[in-house]
Amino acid sequence: MSKPARYVKHVKVSEREGAGEWKAERLSSLVLIPLALWGLWSAWALSGAGYDGALGWFRSPINATLLAITLLISVWHMNMGLKVIVDDYIHKPSSRTALLGLIGALCLLLAAAGVFFIVRLALGSAPLPAGLGA
Amino acid sequence: MSSSPLPGDASNDPTTDQSGRFVRQPNGRVRPLSPHLQIWRFHITMWGSILNRFAAGALSVGTVFIGAWLAAAAFGPDAYAWFASIMGSPLGLLIWFGITLAAAYHLTAGIRHLVWDAGSGLTPKAANSLTVVSLVAAGVIAVGFWIVLFATGKVVL
Known part of the structure; x- marks a missing residue:
């Protein structure tokens, strides 16, 4: 904030990370449009297919890869969106930092666990908890 | 200032x-x-915005259900059958329908926002029309999808 304001074509350049966040939100939105339509198609394929149908679906590398990409970009987009909501409604800096940290950790957990399950299903690994020492 | x-x-x-x-x-x-909420006159873009944020929140919860489905598949046939029986119950199907509706509206409202970000449709009339279209399209997508699911017997109550 101490730096002098910069302008490009009479529009003020963001002082901190605002412009980068704006671009990341739009980029993830654009990529999620086709992925959401593919997700609807996949939901159609998986509905009522049961366990064997789901296993067969995951054995296709295209399905597994697209699902992992969709999950990661969705969680990234979700993390940014939840940050906007927290910024809007939580004004106490310590509460905001704590809440954003908690949300970030949950997003990371969801992404890591999801990719772990997808990779196992794609490789046709034995059902868990096999391989986890149980 | x-x-x-x-x-x-x-x-x-x-x-x-x-x-x-x-x-x-x-x-x-x-x-x-x-001015706070009670000062505002009703307008459709207001509801479009409120519902889009609500849909975003619902989808955040929805990702947990997707994560649970992945876990059920990875834990084998017994876990999957248990998960499918819970999520195939009337309450479970209602949750899946809610996720479908939230995803459909977040998609159409998101496209609407990208149109606005490109600098189009920003007059009040165009903005209202875009909002109505995004709301109706989301309803058609979600309800249509579930009608077909039931009609083809992929999902039964």
């Missing part, structure tokens, strides 16, 4: 205001507070 008060209306001076209509922003500047 001081603005001169209107003649004869000293309450518009932020430095002496007692009504709480001004707020100190994080950057230290004093700004008038936006």
Whole structure:
């Protein structure tokens, strides 16, 4: 904030990370449009297919890869969106930092666990908890 | 940032205001507070915005259900059958339908926002039309999808 304001074509350049966040939100939105339509198609394929149908679906590398990409970009987009909501409604800096940290950790957990399950299903690994020492 | 008060209306001076209509922003500047919800006249873009944020929140919960489905598949046939029996119950199907509707509306409302970000459809009339289209399209997608699911027997109550 101490730096002098910069302008490009009479529009003020963001002082901190605002412009980068704006671009990341739009980029993830654009990529999620086709992925959401593919997700609807996949939901159609998986509905009522049961366990064997789901296993067969995951054995296709295209399905597994697209699902992992969709999950990661969705969680990234979700993390940014939840940050906007927290910024809007939580004004106490310590509460905001704590809440954003908690949300970030949950997003990371969801992404890591999801990719772990997808990779196992794609490789046709034995059902868990096999391989986890149980 | 001081603005001169209107003649004869000293309450518009932020430095002496007692009504709480001004707020100190994080950057230290004093700004008038936006009128709150009960002041606003109903307009469709307002509902479009509220419902889009609501859908975003619902989808955040929805990702947990997707994560649970992945876990059930990875834990084998017994876990999958248990998960499918819970999520195939009327309450479970209602949750899946809610996720479908939230995803459909977040998609159409998101496209609407990208149109606006590109600088189009920003007059009140065009903005209202875009909002109506995004709401109706989301309903058609979600309800249509579930009608087909039931009609083809992929999902049964």
